[in-house]
Amino acid sequence: MKVSFHYVPGEGFDSDDGKDTVRIYFSQDKKEMRHAPTELLLLAVGSCTSDDVLSILRKMRQEFSSYRCEVSGEKREEHPRLLRYAHIRYIFxxxxxxxxxRKAIHLSLRKYCSVSITIERGGVRVLYSLIINGETVDDSVDVESIKLEEEA
Structure with missing residues (x-):
C-alpha cells in the first residue's frame, strides 16, 4: 500500500498516486474546500466500516433502498490535538x-474494520448509532461495550 501527494502553492496538498485526486488542506493556506487530515481519518473510519457492514448485510440477504454514513469527531484542545471520540451513524x-x-455493525467494529480498531486501540472512544427509516434503533453505543457471541 502506498500513497503520494504534492504541495500546490496557496492551496494545499493533492494526491498524485494515479487515482482520483484527494485534496487536503495545508494549515497555513486553510482552503475550506479541502479536507483536513483528521477529516480524512474520519472518512477512512466510515468507509472501512461501511464496506464491512454492507458486505455482511448482503450475505444476510438484507435489502435497503439507501444507505448513508455520517462520522463526527472532536479533537482535544491541547497538543497533540488527538481525537477524543469518533461517532459513526449508520443510516438505512x-x-x-x-x-x-446490529450484528453486522458489531462484527465490523470489533473484528473486521482495521481503521476503527486502530483508532480505538490508539485511545479514541468509538461510538455508533443505527437509524433505520428515520427511527433510532441504537443511540451512541460505546464500542467497548460490544461483546461478540464468541467473546460472551
Whole structure:
C-alpha cells in the first residue's frame, strides 16, 4: 500500500498516486474546500466500516433502498490535538432487519474494520448509532461495550 501527494502553492496538498485526486488542506493556506487530515481519518473510519457492514448485510440477504454514513469527531484542545471520540451513524432506508444490522455493525467494529480498531486501540472512544427509516434503533453505543457471541 502506498500513497503520494504534492504541495500546490496557496492551496494545499493533492494526491498524485494515479487515482482520483484527494485534496487536503495545508494549515497555513486553510482552503475550506479541502479536507483536513483528521477529516480524512474520519472518512477512512466510515468507509472501512461501511464496506464491512454492507458486505455482511448482503450475505444476510438484507435489502435497503439507501444507505448513508455520517462520522463526527472532536479533537482535544491541547497538543497533540488527538481525537477524543469518533461517532459513526449508520443510516438505512428500506426493509432492513435491525438485529441483522446490529450484528453486522458489531462484527465490523470489533473484528473486521482495521481503521476503527486502530483508532480505538490508539485511545479514541468509538461510538455508533443505527437509524433505520428515520427511527433510532441504537443511540451512541460505546464500542467497548460490544461483546461478540464468541467473546460472551
Amino acid at each position: 432506508e428500506g426493509p432492513v432487519d435491525p438485529e441483522k444490522a
